[in-house]
Amino acid sequence: MIDQPTASxxxxxxxxxxxxxxxxxxxxxxxxxxxxMVPDAVWREVQLHRPAALQTSKAILLRSIVPNSSPTIDxxxxxxxxxxxxxxxxxxxxxxxxxxxxTDDTAxxxxxxxLAIPAHGTIGILIRAIRRRLxxxxxxxxxxxxxxxxxxxxxxxxxxxxxxxxxxxxxxxL
Amino acid sequence: xxxxxxxxxxxxxxxxxNMVDRGWVSNLDALVSESxxxxxxxxxxxxxxxxxxxxxxxxxxxxx
Numbered sequence: 001m002i003d004q005p006t007a008s009x010x011x012x013x014x015x016x017x018x019x020x021x022x023x024x025x026x027x028x029x030x031x032x033x034x035x036x037m038v039p040d041a042v043w044r045e046v047q048l049h050r051p052a053a054l055q056t057s058k059a060i061l062l063r064s065i066v067p068n069s070s071p072t073i074d075x076x077x078x079x080x081x082x083x084x085x086x087x088x089x090x091x092x093x094x095x096x097x098x099x100x101x102x103t104d105d106t107a108x109x110x111x112x113x114x115l116a117i118p119a120h121g122t123i124g125i126l127i128r129a130i131r132r133r134l135x136x137x138x139x140x141x142x143x144x145x146x147x148x149x150x151x152x153x154x155x156x157x158x159x160x161x162x163x164x165x166x167x168x169x170x171x172x173x174l
Numbered sequence: 175x176x177x178x179x180x181x182x183x184x185x186x187x188x189x190x191x192n193m194v195d196r197g198w199v200s201n202l203d204a205l206v207s208e209s210x211x212x213x214x215x216x217x218x219x220x221x222x223x224x225x226x227x228x229x230x231x232x233x234x235x236x237x238x
Binding site: 009075076078079080081100106107109110118119120121123124125126127128129130131155156159163166167170171174 | 175176210211214218219221222223225226227228229230232233234235236238
């Protein structure tokens with residue numbers, strides 16, 4: 001039996017995973033969480049680049065207005081060259097005691113690490129789907145292979161091949 | 175702007191001060207800022223890939 005994810009966990013999404021999961025037709029994987037908070041700046045960014053991702057009925061996306069400032073995150077913003085969406089996402093996360101940030105941006109992940117906020121990207125969300133039995137291992141391996149062809153997520157091809165080999169090994173019994 | 179407090183080896187500090195004195199950079203604040211920026215840029219790909227490795231582990235064995 002699969003455990004339900006912790007209901008009290010607040011999931012905040014940056015633009016990258018919303019766009020990349022939609023490119024892979026996998027936004028339904030976010031449905032495994034109670035709701036996904038999308039900061040207003042992120043919402044506008046996705047609206048500009050991939051509006052279809054926001055019109056989906058596959059996940060509950062909650063457009064969230066973010067408080068104007070947070071001294072800690074305002075200090076980190078220039079240090080990590082964070083954009084407004086990433087800044088707002090971190091403010092939302094830091095306001096919730098149990099939160100996860102979904103982002104594919106390295107600087108945002110570094111800033112999240114500084115703030116002790118767990119952060120994961122599109123590839124992690126895809127692989128999690130095996131554990132949560134939302135997709136088979138074969139389906140996820142195919143989706144990972146299709147990343148360069150079907151998405152705007154930039155991963156060095158040799159590294160992606162390494163990730164796929166690693167996953168095949170580690171998920172042998174799944 | 176953020177304010178940093180850091181301890182650095184005396185020799186490294188002296189080298190940095192010499193760069194400022196010789197006019198390579200306008201002041202120590204600019205030198206530290208540019209150094210950080212260059213470090214982050216040069217390590218970006220390695221960090222990105224390390225995060226993806228961590229994502230594989232979370233994906234397979236995480237609890238959320």
